[in-house]
Amino acid sequence: MTTSIKPIPSTPDTTRALILDTALGLFSRTGYFNTSVQDIRKEADISIGSIYHHFPSKEAIAKAIYHDLLAQMEEAMRNILATHASAYERCRAAVALLLSMADSQPAAMEFILNARHREFMSDGVPICSSSPFALMKQMVQEGMEQGEIALMDPLVAATSLFGGPIRMIYLRLDGLIDGEVSRHLEPVWQCSWKSVSR
Numbered sequence: 001m002t003t004s005i006k007p008i009p010s011t012p013d014t015t016r017a018l019i020l021d022t023a024l025g026l027f028s029r030t031g032y033f034n035t036s037v038q039d040i041r042k043e044a045d046i047s048i049g050s051i052y053h054h055f056p057s058k059e060a061i062a063k064a065i066y067h068d069l070l071a072q073m074e075e076a077m078r079n080i081l082a083t084h085a086s087a088y089e090r091c092r093a094a095v096a097l098l099l100s101m102a103d104s105q106p107a108a109m110e111f112i113l114n115a116r117h118r119e120f121m122s123d124g125v126p127i128c129s130s131s132p133f134a135l136m137k138q139m140v141q142e143g144m145e146q147g148e149i150a151l152m153d154p155l156v157a158a159t160s161l162f163g164g165p166i167r168m169i170y171l172r173l174d175g176l177i178d179g180e181v182s183r184h185l186e187p188v189w190q191c192s193w194k195s196v197s198r
Contacts, residue, residue: 016054018044020068023061028107028114032062069108073101073132081135087143088197092189094136095165099182102169110173113166136162140196149196160195164188 143149
């Protein structure tokens with residue numbers, strides 16, 4: 001069963017959605033500091049007043065993108081926890097989700113993995129401590145409790161299990177992998193699982 005991330009941002013307000021989607025594309029292509037509110041206005045072809053009606057600043061736009069993406073990832077990870085029983089199935093589904101997201105939403109994945117979030121969220125937690133990644137670590141910890149994953153530091157186990165797939169995503173985002181990275185799911189997953197399984 002494949003779990004997918006819904007297109008972002010998910011909101012009934014089409015103007016807000018347009019602003020966030022446009023900003024996400026610009027932030028991913030040119031960087032947060034190299035993008036101005038005027039750039040977003042021009043690319044979205046809307047008035048500056050429309051932007052400030054929804055967001056007080058560029059920082060607020062970036063925070064909204066970040067929180068929307070993490071909320072959707074968290075929902076997908078919770079769905080994986082609820083619909084898969086074993087650590088093997090859960091962790092494989094999480095890897096499949098991440099690879100699929102890199103293919104279907106590269107700008108979103110670029111923003112999640114490469115944005116310097118402290119540039120616009122000085123009070124934010126590091127991405128690896130965010131809720132979706134904490135849920136991935138939970139999958140690993142429960143796998144140890146169930147005897148599927150070798151006993152070790154949970155952070156080491158999670159890094160071993162998910163580090164390879166995330167590195168493949170970086171290669172895809174950098175253009176070093178031709179085609180969809182998700183076509184490499186099975187060999188990447190088998191290597192990752194062998195690194196932690198009992």
